Amino acid sequence: MDRAEQRARLITARDAGRVGCRSCGLVAPLGQRRCTRCGAALQSRDTQSLQKVWAWWMAGLITYIPANIYPMLRSTELFRTTESTIVGGVVDLIHYGDYAVAAIVFVASIVIPIGKFGAIAWLALILGRPHAQDTHRLHRVYEVVEFIGRWSMIDVFVVAILSALVQFETFATINPGIAAISFAVSVIFTMLSAQSFDSRLIWDRLKEGTPA
């Protein structure tokens, strides 16, 4: 049996009038409320999925703005206080020649969050109506978005560690700025946005006659 033939014989739980548990995989009759094996709530399709995705996405974007405007770090050295934003911190690192660290912070705090907002919006727009996209590519984007979100927390952890360690010195203090909190909240919101996707939409919304 070749792959195309195998594919044609694939049937989803919904087509069969049943519902698959997203937690453990066991198939139950449609209408059953909880999975008998793991106790998770059963839902054939999350009809509110995209609304939740957009709601968390907006919340994440709104909290990402102050994260970039306000200082991430306030350092005081001999009565002189300097404040640095996310972008400012990266510029400083390049200035001191720490290119590798600058690259890590730049990727974790700027490239990943902005890329994630773009990728989630792209997926949500396509899945909002029947599409003729390559399902493999949509699925790949979905996987990357789900996997990568948490790595944005690096900068929040760095700020926390720096502030704590510098307190052991007497000549300088570093305090987290308000941006550290809004950045952390923004990362949490975008993780929730990505988790709200019902991945089954990728295949459900495929236009009739498009090769899967």
Added chain:
Amino acid sequence: MSGRRQTIACPICDTMYQVDDEIAVRDTRCIRCGHRLTFGRRGAIARVVGLAMTSAILMGLAMFLPFLNLTSGRNTVSASLVEVVGGFADGLMVPLAFAVFGFILVLPLTRFVLLIFALGPVAAARPAFPGAALALRWAIVLKPWAMAEVFMIGVAVALIKLSGLATIGMGSAFWVLCAVVLITAYQETFMCRHTLWTELNSARA
């Protein structure tokens, strides 16, 4: 055990499959989306429980050992993990300290305890505790929120940033936490949901 047949649906794309024990001991992937349905690793439960216990003990140990040693001039101060995470906590930043503490210590530790509670009796061939299914479900849900490995990269970045200010050396807790991160990554290769749920379910019946 033999001949047991279950109908499962791929959690990603909803394609249905018939899985029996012969299939479940192999590494299988969903034909449509490529999601790993069964990992095909022997002794998955015992490994998960053993590794979770090791990680939990190491993590407890890491809280009391020195995490970083700071030397300036002749003075050397060692800072524990709790001090490194929450040392800045005052005023507005208390919630931030709590969040960081939760992501890097409380949630990973909670996951280990939930896994041991849910699967420990099964690994010892005893009936599962009541609430074991709920515990396993939460251990899976919490996975993306346990961020010990992200924190370790953060520590590395912070050390490089501070290298001009003081001499900082890694304490024993630093290496212990590195070990926990590696053990957790290894443990994930045994977290085959199909196997875990099938075994847990037969231990409950």
